[in-house]
Amino acid sequence: MNNSSLWIKDLKIKKYKVLNKNINTDILIIGGGLTGLSCAYYLKNSNLNICLVESGYIGMGVSSKTTGKVTYLQETIYTDIEEKTSFDTAKKYFNSQKFAINEIKKIIDTNKIDCNFYKVKSYIFTDNDDDIENIENEKNLLEKFGVKVKKHDSINIKLNSKYAISTDDTYIFHPIKFIYSLKELCEKDNVNIYEQTKIIEIKKKKDNYICYTKNVKIKAKKVIIACHYPFFLKPFFLPLKVHNEKSYVTASIVKDYKDEIFITSKIPTKSIRYHKDNDNYLIYLSNSHNICNSVNYKDNFNKTISEAKKLKLNPKYVWSNEDLITVDKIPYIGRLEENNDNLLIGTGYNTWGMTNSVLAGYILSDIIKGNKNEFEELTNPLRTLNCSGVIVNIGSNLKSIIQNKVSKNKNWYNNIKFETRNGKSVAIYNDGKKEHIVYTTCPHLGCTLIFNEFEKTWDCPCHASRFDIDGKCIKGPSKYNISYKEKD
Ligand SMILES: Cc1cc2nc3c(=O)[nH]c(=O)nc-3n(C[C@H](O)[C@H](O)[C@H](O)COP(=O)(O)OP(=O)(O)OC[C@H]3O[C@@H](n4cnc5c(N)ncnc54)[C@H](O)[C@@H]3O)c2cc1C
Missing domain, CATH: 2.102.10.10 (Rieske [2Fe-2S] iron-sulphur domain)
Incomplete structure (x- = not known):
């Protein structure tokens, strides 16, 4: 069994230079995952000098360990958002995801990107009577948004199911092939890329930001924080506004490929998709948990592997991954400080970062270019958040700190x-x-x-x-x- 993600098998890594001298740039993008590359892609023809720095290697962060679904059917997220905010906000989030899917399609078509991008049917399912109402509510919301939703009493997968809904016009892709293509397009259009270049401090000096690595500094007019979990506390105090969700994933060779993807409605999530290259793979994700709980990671891995084996799968690849869950299930994309267009962030994608990273590229590039963006208000990181959500995050962090200390x-x-x-x-x-x-x-x-x-x-x-x-x-x-x- 290979202890790494399926997406990096057979990968020919092109390594980039380490930044070893001080430089000036118009825009500095910190982080070379899908968010950073999407921002660079949308900005590359803007006549601005763009530099992207990555602490490790391009694409090898959270983006290399995703399940690569490009879908608006995201567990029961619209029900959650409506509950925490309003129907209108849930609808706006739905529109943003449909928009991002179309953008991904457009980027792939325009640039003839080969990234195993295939249309699939998306399902949410449950084997638990208590969740049926929740999924039905999601169905009602989706229908109000104008989506055609099918109802199923049982579905044809290896997992038990009592109730499911499905929609069309959703996709899967090979996330690393997509990211690597963006990287090549950005490089061709003069984006300067550096790897093994970790930013450890940002200071404001007059009209510029000085960003420090251990050895050099970068002077930038504008900075985009695209590093998933930022390394600084101030501004924004992100630890108060997110928690981490961790999941375990296996990929096994199977005989048949199916153009269908599946996910349960609730954590602990179970998720399935297929991938085809020389072989057909079934990717199975399970045992997701708030990172503060279930900290015996070896046990969690073994649970996922034995579940896969019970489904008559023989895992060839196994890995884990974490993503940030926000208080209201809407990402934080936009300005980090009031009235400041020069320090921006894209993070908090609630495990739906394929669409939301591209959305971040679109929104943040518009802010930089001075254009009004229709989703800017929805994802504004400075929006008012529900206090109880913030308190839950603080509580679980504290619990974890104390539990592990003792x-x-x-x-x-x-x-x-x-x-x-x-x-x-x-x-x-x-x-x-x-x-x-x-x-x-x-x-x-x-x-x-x-x-x-x-x-x-x-x-x-x-x-x-x-x-x-x-x-x-x-x-x-x-x-x-x-x-x-x-x-x-
Ligand atoms: C198990 C799992 C399955 C998922 N499946 C899906 C899915 O099917 N569909 C979907 O839409 N989403 C999915 N997601 C979510 C998605 O993978 C993430 O939201 C997305 O990849 C985040 O991209 P990113 O660019 O923000 O972060 P990353 O890919 O982590 O990129 C950030 C980069 O910044 C670099 N960096 C960090 N600190 C610094 C620093 N100080 N200086 C310089 N560089 C730095 C890191 O090395 C990293 O490469 C899944 C998440 C999980 C956990």
């Missing part, structure tokens, strides 16, 4: 010793060949890290920073590594 010696860990060295907690992991020593506190906001024995990483159960076994930060928001140094 139970440091996790009894499910193998081959790990905990010690105090130089007054700090360290963990020593012995892989049978050598010892790997790391600090156990996340440099971001001080949460105690959890060893993910399946992927051999140290993961933050509060804000989803991740570190390899030698302590190198492989995913933010942490700006720093946790490698133990003898004389610290």
Whole structure:
């Protein structure tokens, strides 16, 4: 079994330069996932000088581990949004998703992108009587938006189902092929791309932003934060406004391909799609949870694998992924500060970032160009949020911090010793060949890290920073590594 995402198999990675000198640019895009590349794509013909920096490698963040569905049928999101805001807001969000799907289609057609983009039928289903009403409500809402929705008493998948609805005009694609094509189009139109270039600080100086890496600085008139979970707290205080949802995914070779995608209505989500290249694959996702709960990651992986096996699948690829869930289920795309068009963000896609990243590119490029955008108000990060949602986020973060502080010696860990060295907690992991020593506190906001024995990483159960076994930060928001140094 391959411990990585299906999308990076057979990938020919073109590596980009590391930024090793100070530069000036009109626009700096921080992050080379689908959000960053979409922003660069929409801005590339604007006569502005554009620079995109990526802390790792282009496309290898959350975007490389998605299930690659391009759909407006997103669990029962319209019911959730209506409940938390209003019918009109739910309808606007629906319009934004339809718009983004059309944009993706247009980008693929115009540029003749080969990314396994296929039309599929989307289903939401449940095997639980208690969820039927929820799905029926989603159906009613979709019909009010003008969508033709079919009802099914049972559906032809390997999972149990008691009730389902389906819609047409939704798609799947190969996310990395799409991102790599955007990257090539941007590069051709003079977007400067740098990899292994991590921004750790942004300071406002007169009319510019100075963005610092460990070694160099970039002076930019405008900055787009497209790095999924930002590395700074102020402005915006994102940890108060999101929580992380983690899921486990398998891909198995199967005989037949089906042009249908499936998802349950509620967390813990189960999701299925197919992918065809030289073989047909069935991608099965399950066991999603708020990252603060269910922190025995090895157990969660094993659960998903054994569920796949029960479905007579033989997983060839297995991976996990996290995304940010917002208080009102609407993304945060727009200005980070009132009346400031120079510091923008695109994040919080509620696990629907294929459409929402492209939407972010469209909205943020319009703000930069000074154009009014029809979805700008809907996704405004500074909109008023429901207090109870914010309190729930704070509560679950605190719970996680306390829980993990008090139970440091996790009894499910193998081959790990905990010690105090130089007054700090360290963990020593012995892989049978050598010892790997790391600090156990996340440099971001001080949460105690959890060893993910399946992927051999140290993961933050509060804000989803991740570190390899030698302590190198492989995913933010942490700006720093946790490698133990003898004389610290
Ligand atoms: C299990 C799972 C399945 C999903 N399936 C779907 C799906 O089927 N359909 C769908 O629409 N959505 C799906 N999503 C959601 C979607 O994958 C994400 O919302 C989307 O990929 C986020 O894209 P991004 O560009 O914002 O983030 P990323 O792809 O993570 O890109 C951000 C980039 O910024 C870089 N970075 C971070 N910090 C810095 C820094 N300080 N300096 C420079 N660079 C930095 C990172 O290395 C990364 O490459 C899924 C999510 C999950 C968790």
